[in-house]
Amino acid sequence: MDWFTAPGYEVARLVFQRGLAVLYLVAFLGAALQFRALLGERGMLPVPRFTERVPFRRSPSVFHLHYSDRFFAAWCWTGCAVSVALIAGLDRLLPLWGAMLLWLVPWALYLSVVNVGQLWYSFGWESLLLEVGFLAVFLGNDEVGPPVVVLFLLRWVLFRVEFGAGLIKMRGDACWRDLTCLDHHHETQPMPGPLSRLFHRLPKPLHRVEVAANHVTQLVVPFLLFAPQPVASAAAALMVVTQLWLVLSGNFAWLNWLTVVLALSAIEFPGAARSAPAAPLWYEVVVLAVAALLLALSYRPARNLLSRRQRMNSSFDPLHLVNTYGAFGSVSRVRQEVVIEGTAEEVPLRDGDWKEYEFKGKPGDPRRLPRQYAPYHLRLDWLMWFAALSPAYARPWFGGLLERLLENDRDTLRLLRRSPFPPDAPPRHVRARLYRYRFTNRSERRATGAVWERTFVREFWPPTRLERPARRP
Structure with a gap:
């Protein structure tokens, strides 16, 4: 044998x-x-x-x-x-x-x-x-x-x-x-x-x-x-x-x-x-x-x-x-999401014409049903979840993300589902806001068609613009 x-x-x-x-x-x-x-x-x-x-x-x-x-x-x-x-x-x-x-x-x-x-x-x-x-x-x-x-x-x-x-x-x-x-x-x-x-x-x-x-x-x-x-x-x-x-x-x-x-x-x-x-x-x-x-x-x-x-x-x-290995030693009771917006206005107003960027996997538009991506890993979407838990998770990279959105960086935009700005007209300012998200119940879904209900929590990142038009090497 x-x-x-x-x-x-x-x-x-x-x-x-x-x-x-x-x-x-x-x-x-x-x-x-x-x-x-x-x-x-x-x-x-x-x-x-x-x-x-x-x-x-x-x-x-x-x-x-x-x-x-x-x-x-x-x-x-x-x-x-x-x-x-x-x-x-x-x-x-x-x-x-x-x-x-x-x-x-x-x-x-x-x-x-x-x-x-x-x-x-x-x-x-x-x-x-x-x-x-x-x-x-x-x-x-x-x-x-x-x-x-x-x-x-x-x-x-x-x-x-x-x-x-x-x-x-x-x-x-x-x-x-x-x-x-x-x-x-x-x-x-x-x-x-x-x-x-x-x-x-x-x-x-x-x-x-x-x-x-x-x-x-x-x-x-x-x-x-x-x-x-x-x-x-x-x-x-x-x-x-x-x-x-x-x-x-x-x-x-x-x-x-x-x-x-x-x-x-x-x-x-x-x-x-x-x-x-x-x-x-x-x-x-x-x-x-x-x-x-x-x-x-x-x-x-x-x-x-x-x-x-x-x-x-x-x-x-x-x-x-x-x-x-291990997973979910703690579980959040409340879901928060960072929503990134841009505007073409020269002077950004709090309630001005801000347009939202849509990510592929993470919740954004309340009416959009989440998609199945696993086993494929959307790395930016996952880090955005951590960013919503604490700004410390976002500190090394979030500013760089906003900078690339201000430039309409092609490689960065490919990570997103949709940019609200045409390729030849990037936004003048971008900002990030924190929202609380929760799943709608049956009556809310039937009345509004929304999967999520979201409520504004606070500003996550103030309106930002490029100091220089060209990207640093």
């Missing part, structure tokens, strides 16, 4: 690898289409400025060696091409070592992006994609059965994702303990989806059931991943169902889908196991050495899980090999 491999998991490996390749494609596509305004040479948080002050050892990236917008774009589109090749199954046509190298390429490419991404790439699913992507390098192809050790490490990641999220909730906001968080969450989450209003309007007793079920799935079920089959498969399937429920209720980039892909790797799908050749000795040595390294690096994330000062979504090494 080959102790090193688990022949019954070939289907699970195939589903996991193709799903991961799709998510790599989504990540690289988002980077290619959004980076110029966010991180480019003339972006809000330019990569060259970052690499000047942060050494390579703290954020390993090829862009420490060279950066240009054209080079960054080529890097991301290369990642897209490799992802498509993996989706098509090119790794199955290569020798084992070639398949491993092919899976290493998107991991290395995306690591370079994340490590210079700054605030735009400060989300837990970036590290999760890198950690899972690194494990995929050692999962093998049709030449060998799926290695037991790597399958175990994938479950260890899934355990930390779910159990970490459960612990941060129980240690955080009291509403998780009294089962009332979902009275607010569907309305105040970062980016609602088209069904979020319906979820919000569910009866409160059902919200209590949702929270209780979440606690069971995140605090009890993860331990069953390490139980014998079919218990482990049932536990993973329950996690899949829970994650699909979250997919329906909001937009969380690829976090839910990557968790689904992880859970599928733990399911022993029915069917005859294919007899694969014994794994070569060099492969066993490499896999066991990597596993030993990752288990050693797991000490700090595991200690973090047990700490009363548990940290969410943190990396303990610059390669993002083993990380800590």
Whole structure:
């Protein structure tokens, strides 16, 4: 008997690898289409400025060696091409070592992006994609059965994702303990989806059931991943169902889908196991050495899980090999949104002719139903949610955003759904105002057609104009 491999998991490996390749494609596509305004040479948080002050050892990236917008774009589109090749199954046509190298390429490419991404790439699913992507390098192809050790490490990641999220909730906001968080969450989450209003309007007793079920799935079920089959498969399937429920209720980039892909790797799908050749000795040595390294690096994330000062979504090494995860340790009771407006008037009046910019994902026009974007990640929209929570989140980049709107910067406007100004006539002034948003009830929706009701709170950013007509280099 080959102790090193688990022949019954070939289907699970195939589903996991193709799903991961799709998510790599989504990540690289988002980077290619959004980076110029966010991180480019003339972006809000330019990569060259970052690499000047942060050494390579703290954020390993090829862009420490060279950066240009054209080079960054080529890097991301290369990642897209490799992802498509993996989706098509090119790794199955290569020798084992070639398949491993092919899976290493998107991991290395995306690591370079994340490590210079700054605030735009400060989300837990970036590290999760890198950690899972690194494990995929050692999962093998049709030449060998799926290695037991790597399958175990994938479950260890899934355990930390779910159990970490459960612990941060129980240690955080009291509403998780009294089962009332979902009275607010569907309305105040970062980016609602088209069904979020319906979820919000569910009866409160059902919200209590949702929270209780979440606690069971995140605090009890993860331990069953390490139980014998079919218990482990049932536990993973329950996690899949829970994650699909979250997919329906909001937009969380690829976090839910990557968790689904992880859970599928733990399911022993029915069917005859294919007899694969014994794994070569060099492969066993490499896999066991990597596993030993990752288990050693797991000490700090595991200690973090047990700490009363548990940290969410943190990396303990610059390669993002083993990380800590968590989500929504606290839940906002009130939704606030930053609304950006511009005017062509020479002298801006408080109640003058101000026109609103529309974002793709975040709430704006009260009559507009939220769209479904996940697993695609609208990075500017997400940071706008954080900006509404506190101006401190916006300080590094918000002024740069307004400056680019005053210039009708083409790359910035591509991040938006609609600009109220023609390309050849930028606004003279822009401002930002803070509004409270809430979902309308049935009678309000029927009477007004509006999805949201909004109320002015205060000025967020005073009317601003360019000091100079030309942009700084």
